[in-house]
Amino acid sequence: MLPRQAARAHAPQHEGIAVIALIDYGAGNLTSVRKALAAVGAEVSIPRVPSDLDTAEGVIVPGVGNFQRTTALDSEWRDGIIGAVERGRPLLGICLGLQWLFEGSTEAPACVGLSLMTGQCDRLKGSWPLKVPHVGWNGVEFPRASRLFEGIQNGSQVYFTHSYAAPVTNDAVAVTTHGVPFASAVERGHVFGVQFHPEKSGDIGLRVLKNFLDAV
Amino acid sequence: MLSKRIIACLDVRNGQVVKGVNFEGLRNAGDPAELAQRYNEEGIDEVVILDVTATLEGRRAMAATVSAVAKRIFIPLTVGGGIRAEDDAAAAIDAGAEKVSLNTAALNDPALITRLASRYGSQAAIVAIDAKWVDGRALVYARSGQSGTEREAVEWAKEAAERGAGEILLTSIDRDGTKTGFDCGLTAAVSKAVGIPVIASGGAGSLDHFFQVFDEGCADAALAASIFHFSEHAVRDLKELLRRRGIPVRL
Numbered sequence: 001m002l003p004r005q006a007a008r009a010h011a012p013q014h015e016g017i018a019v020i021a022l023i024d025y026g027a028g029n030l031t032s033v034r035k036a037l038a039a040v041g042a043e044v045s046i047p048r049v050p051s052d053l054d055t056a057e058g059v060i061v062p063g064v065g066n067f068q069r070t071t072a073l074d075s076e077w078r079d080g081i082i083g084a085v086e087r088g089r090p091l092l093g094i095c096l097g098l099q100w101l102f103e104g105s106t107e108a109p110a111c112v113g114l115s116l117m118t119g120q121c122d123r124l125k126g127s128w129p130l131k132v133p134h135v136g137w138n139g140v141e142f143p144r145a146s147r148l149f150e151g152i153q154n155g156s157q158v159y160f161t162h163s164y165a166a167p168v169t170n171d172a173v174a175v176t177t178h179g180v181p182f183a184s185a186v187e188r189g190h191v192f193g194v195q196f197h198p199e200k201s202g203d204i205g206l207r208v209l210k211n212f213l214d215a216v
Numbered sequence: 217m218l219s220k221r222i223i224a225c226l227d228v229r230n231g232q233v234v235k236g237v238n239f240e241g242l243r244n245a246g247d248p249a250e251l252a253q254r255y256n257e258e259g260i261d262e263v264v265i266l267d268v269t270a271t272l273e274g275r276r277a278m279a280a281t282v283s284a285v286a287k288r289i290f291i292p293l294t295v296g297g298g299i300r301a302e303d304d305a306a307a308a309i310d311a312g313a314e315k316v317s318l319n320t321a322a323l324n325d326p327a328l329i330t331r332l333a334s335r336y337g338s339q340a341a342i343v344a345i346d347a348k349w350v351d352g353r354a355l356v357y358a359r360s361g362q363s364g365t366e367r368e369a370v371e372w373a374k375e376a377a378e379r380g381a382g383e384i385l386l387t388s389i390d391r392d393g394t395k396t397g398f399d400c401g402l403t404a405a406v407s408k409a410v411g412i413p414v415i416a417s418g419g420a421g422s423l424d425h426f427f428q429v430f431d432e433g434c435a436d437a438a439l440a441a442s443i444f445h446f447s448e449h450a451v452r453d454l455k456e457l458l459r460r461r462g463i464p465v466r467l
Contacts (some may be wrong), residue, residue, distance in 0.1 A: 027337075028336060028337055028340070029309050029310070029314075029336060029340075031286070031309070031310060031311070031312050032286070032312060032314060032456065033289075034249040035286060035287060035290075036290055037313060039290065052284065063408055064336075064339055065336075065337040065338075079227060093260060097305075102360050102379070103403075106382040119315055120375065126411060128408065129434065131411055131412060131413050131436060132411060133339060133381060133382060133412065133413075134218065135339065135382065135411070135412075135413045135436070136218050136220075136221050136261070136436065137218070137221065137261055137466040138217070138218045141217070156218060157466040159292060161339040162339075163384070168404070176219070199290060200314060201290070201291075202289075202290055202291050205290060206290060
C-alpha cells in the first residue's frame with residue numbers, strides 16, 4: 001500500500017480524478033483514445049520515461065499495427081508496467097495492447113509479449129466471404145460476468161480492426177467469432193485487455209472505459 | 217457475425233456540409249458536427265468527411281471540422297478528399313480521424329499507401345477508387361473523375377491491397393448522383409478480387425439498393441450522402457429493413 005499512498009501524496013492536484021498513464025510507443029495515434037478517456041472523466045498523462053509510471057493510478061497500452069512494434073517497449077518500460085501491476089494498478093491493453101499481454105504472436109515470433117496471459121496470438125484465417133483484416137462491428141459474447149462489461153448487454157456490438165487475435169482461454173471475458181472464435185476481451189485480476197476499440201465503439205465502448213476507470 | 221456497415225458521407229467545404237442536404241427539421245443542418253451527431257444517434261456505423269475544398273484556408277478549416285466532429289462522436293471517422301501527401305494525412309489523423317482515404321495522391325504515388333500504412337497501420341489507409349465503364353472495362357479516374365487513367369479498377373484494387381491499404385472505397389462514377397442503385401457487378405468483382413473490405417459508393421437512391429449491394433454486390437460496407445440527409449429516420453429504417461432481409465447489421 002505504501003507506494004500507492006506515496007503516489008497520491010505526489011499528485012495532490014489530481015485528487016478525485018484517476019490519472020491514467022497512456023503509453024505512446026509509436027504504434028498508431030492516441031488522439032481518439034485520449035478524447036474518449038476525457039469523455040468518461042479520466043485525466044490522461046503520457047509518460048515520457050518509465051519512471052513516470054510510478055505516479056500513475058492506471059495504465060493503458062493502446063496500439064495498432066504489427067506485433068513487432070511492441071519491441072519499442074524495452075525492458076525498462078516492461079519493468080515499469082509490470083511494477084505498476086504489482087503495485088495493484090489496473091492495466092488495460094487495447095487492440096495490439098491486448099495481444100501484447102499474451103506470450104507472443106505468430107506475427108513476429110521473435111518478439112516476446114508481456115506474458116501476463118497464457119497463449120500465443122495467431123492470424124485470423126480468412127477465406128471468401130470472410131475477410132482479414134476483420135474490420136467493423138461485431139458482437140461480444142460473455143462466457144462469464146466481468147468488471148469490464150458491467151452493465152453491458154451480452155451480444156452488444158463493438159468496433160474491431162485487426163488481423164491477429166488472442167486465443168480463448170480461461171481469461172477470456174468476451175468471445176467474438178470471425179471464422180474462428182477469439183478472445184475479444186480478457187480479464188485476470190486487475191489486468192484487462194480488449195481486442196476491439198472502445199474509443200470507437202460508441203456508448204458501449206465508453207462504458208467499457210468507464211468500467212476500467214472504476215477499477216482504478 | 218460481422219455486421220455490414222452503413223457509412224454516412226459529409227461533403228464539407230469551409231467547415232460546412234454543402235451537398236445534398238435538406239435543411240428541413242434541423243436547426244443547423246450545415247454543421248458537420250451536428251449532422252454527424254444526429255447520424256450517430258440514429259445508429260450510423262461510421263462517418264466519412266469528404267473535403268471538397270481545394271484552398272489552403274479550406275484545408276485549415278478542415279482540421280477544425282475533423283476535431284469538432286471527433287469530439288462529438290466515438291465511432292470511426294475517415295477523412296478524404298484533401299489528402300495529397302503524408303502531411304495532409306498526418307493533420308487529419310492528429311485532428312482525430314482514424315482513417316484517411318487516398319485517391320489521386322495514391323495514383324500519382326502508389327508508395328504513399330505503404331508509407332501511410334507503415335506509419336499509422338493498414339487500418340488507417342483507405343484507397344478510394346473512382347471507376348467508370350469504358351468499352352466494357354471499368355477504368356480508374358483521378359482528380360474527382362476529371363482525368364481518365366489506363367488502370368482497371370480490379371487491378372488497381374489488388375495493387376492497393378498489396379501495397380498495404382486496409383480497405384477499398386469504390387465509387388461508381390456512372391451511378392454517382394443517379395439514385396439508380398449501386399454498381400453491384402463492379403462491387404462484386406472488386407470485393408472478390410481483394411481480401412480486404414470493400415465499401416460501395418455511388419447510386420444509392422432507395423433502401424432496397426443497400427440490400428442489393430450487400431447481397432449481389434458482396435460489399436462489406438455501403439456509403440451514401442443525400443439519402444440520409446433527406447429523412448430523419450433513414451439510418452434506422454434502413455438497418456431494420458436489412459435485418460428483416462437477413463443482412464447482419466448493428467442495431
